[in-house]
Amino acid sequence: MAMAMPVVASTYFGLKPTASRPLIECAMPSSRTGTIRVIVNGAGKDIGRAAIAAISKARGMELAGAIDPLLVGMDAGEIANLDEPLEVPVLNDLVMLLTSLSQSRTAGVLVDFSEPYSVYDNVRQATAFGMRSVVHVPGVDMDVIASLSKFCEKASMGCIISPTLSIGSLLLEKAAMTAAYHYDHVEIVESRPDTSVCPSPDTIQLANNLSGLGQTYNKNDLSTDSAARGAVVGDGVRVHSMALPGLCSSMEVHFSAPGEVLSIKHDMTNLQSLMPGLLLAIRRVVRLKSLVYGLEKFL
Known part of the structure; x- marks a missing residue:
C-alpha cells in the first residue's frame, strides 16, 4: 500500500484543491524486495519523459519520483x-524527495538529466541519503567528476557518469579503437538535427579516445587554416559536424590506408535508443562502491 509523505502536495505546490484540480499527495511507491526505486531529475526533458516510460515498464x-x-x-x-x-x-x-525515500531499505538510484552546474550538488545529496546516481549531462567539467569520484569512494557509494547512453555508439567506439591501430588517417563526420x-x-569522447593510442x-594534414577541413581534436583526428533540421543523430568514422577506406557508421533515430543503456546503468550502479566514468566499462 502506498504511504503518504508528510508533506501534502497542495501546500507544497501552492495550489488549493478544487473539483477540477483535486488534492494530490506525494505518494511513495510500494516497496518490493529487490526492486530498484528510481528518481528522474529533469523529467520534463524529452529524455526524461522517455526514461520515465522505460523505467515504469x-x-x-x-519510478519513485520525478x-x-x-x-x-x-x-509522471x-x-x-x-x-x-x-x-x-x-x-x-x-x-x-530524497529524505522520504531514504527511509526505505530498498536500493535507490537518482537518474540525473539536469544541467552541468547542478550535477555536483545532486550527486552529493543523493549519496548523502544513501542513493546511487546515474548522470547523463553533457558538459560536466572533469574537475567536478574528479571531486565526485573522491567523494563517492569515501562514502563507498556507486555513481556512473556517462557522456553517452547509446550502446550502439559505444560499440562503434570499440570498433573504431580496434581499427585505429592499423590506419594512419582518420576523420569523424557527425550529423545532428540542431547546432x-x-x-x-x-x-569529442571518441576523438580523445583515439588520441590516447600513441x-x-x-x-x-594538420593545418587548421581551412575551416572547411573541420576541427583537429587530440592527436590529429579531424572532426566535422553537419547540422540540419530533420537529420537523425549520426556518427561516421572513416579510416584510410593506401588502397582502402574503412567506414563505420551509427545512426540514432530517436531517444528510445538510449533506454537500454540507461537501464543497464541503473542495474549496474547499485553494485558499485565508487564512481565509474563511461558506460563502456560495462559492455
Whole structure:
C-alpha cells in the first residue's frame, strides 16, 4: 500500500484543491524486495519523459519520483504519455524527495538529466541519503567528476557518469579503437538535427579516445587554416559536424590506408535508443562502491 509523505502536495505546490484540480499527495511507491526505486531529475526533458516510460515498464524497477521545475503537480505518467497515470507527482524539491525515500531499505538510484552546474550538488545529496546516481549531462567539467569520484569512494557509494547512453555508439567506439591501430588517417563526420552542441560529447569522447593510442593521425594534414577541413581534436583526428533540421543523430568514422577506406557508421533515430543503456546503468550502479566514468566499462 502506498504511504503518504508528510508533506501534502497542495501546500507544497501552492495550489488549493478544487473539483477540477483535486488534492494530490506525494505518494511513495510500494516497496518490493529487490526492486530498484528510481528518481528522474529533469523529467520534463524529452529524455526524461522517455526514461520515465522505460523505467515504469522495466522489470525490477519502479519510478519513485520525478523532478522538474516547470511541470510541478503533473503526474509522471501523464508527461511521459503513458496510457495510465503512475500516481507519482512531479516535484521541484530533490532534497525533500530524497529524505522520504531514504527511509526505505530498498536500493535507490537518482537518474540525473539536469544541467552541468547542478550535477555536483545532486550527486552529493543523493549519496548523502544513501542513493546511487546515474548522470547523463553533457558538459560536466572533469574537475567536478574528479571531486565526485573522491567523494563517492569515501562514502563507498556507486555513481556512473556517462557522456553517452547509446550502446550502439559505444560499440562503434570499440570498433573504431580496434581499427585505429592499423590506419594512419582518420576523420569523424557527425550529423545532428540542431547546432546546440557541435561537436557532440560523443564525438569529442571518441576523438580523445583515439588520441590516447600513441600515434598521430593525418600527419601531412594538420593545418587548421581551412575551416572547411573541420576541427583537429587530440592527436590529429579531424572532426566535422553537419547540422540540419530533420537529420537523425549520426556518427561516421572513416579510416584510410593506401588502397582502402574503412567506414563505420551509427545512426540514432530517436531517444528510445538510449533506454537500454540507461537501464543497464541503473542495474549496474547499485553494485558499485565508487564512481565509474563511461558506460563502456560495462559492455
